[in-house]
Amino acid sequence: MLDLSKIKAITLDLDDTLWPILPTIERCERLLHTWLQEQAPATAALLTDPHVRRELREATAEQWPQLAHDLAALRREAIRLALQRAGDAPTLAEPAFAVFHAARMQVDLFEDARPGLAWLAQRYPILALSNGSADVHQVGIGEYLTGSVSARDAGVGKPDVRIFQLAAQTLGVAMGEVLHVGDDAIMDVVGALNAGMQAVWVNRADHLWGQPQQPHATVASMTELCDLLQPPA
Secondary structure, three states: OOOHHHOOEEEEOOEOOOEOHHHHHHHHHHHHHHHHHHHOHHHHHHOOOHHHHHHHHHHHHHHOHHHOOOHHHHHHHHHHHHHHHHOOOHHHHHHHHHHHHHHHOOOOOOOOHHHHHHHHHOOOOEEEEEOOOOOOOOOOOHHHOOEEEEHHHHOOOOOOHHHHHHHHHHHOOOHHHEEEEEOOHHHHHHHHHHOOOEEEEEOOOOOOOOOOOOOOEEEOOHHHHHHHHOOOO
């Protein structure tokens, strides 16, 4: 049961909480492929094989373990490795990644996201807390937030307790005074619970809950979250 009286701030996941991430990544990859076809056709041909793409991701993660918390850097290095293997210039990794990254900032918010953010921002300081690489200002929601903490900032990603601790420190409140809101059962909910926060699970697709720990509440949209946080008359 959610205790509204304890909530002084909110931390908020981004991908699949405020916008669907799969269509975004698919668009990024299409635009990157088009760019590579023009600038590095051998690499573009290499990356048409999904098994090759998976192997490149695995090889990059193995080669750069210190970047495990930085998905953008891993993506850039995977592109560089693909260029090297295909015999194209590795220096093209930076402009190629810039194409991907620019597309990554073009998200399609869920219909309830912006009204929900506007309502919440009038009542609580909100901090974006994400393992991803989205920039809240570039995606167009920065006006509602007091700031953001990413896995890259923290040096660790969710569900590591340390990223939640950094978020609370950034907000200037105690762990127990933070409500974390997110869609991922383990990364968001279990991670926040282990950090001593209250947690709301955003379950847009009507998934079954499969963890022994339970969220304080479950909602299907930001609209339902606002209703949940509306103090009794």
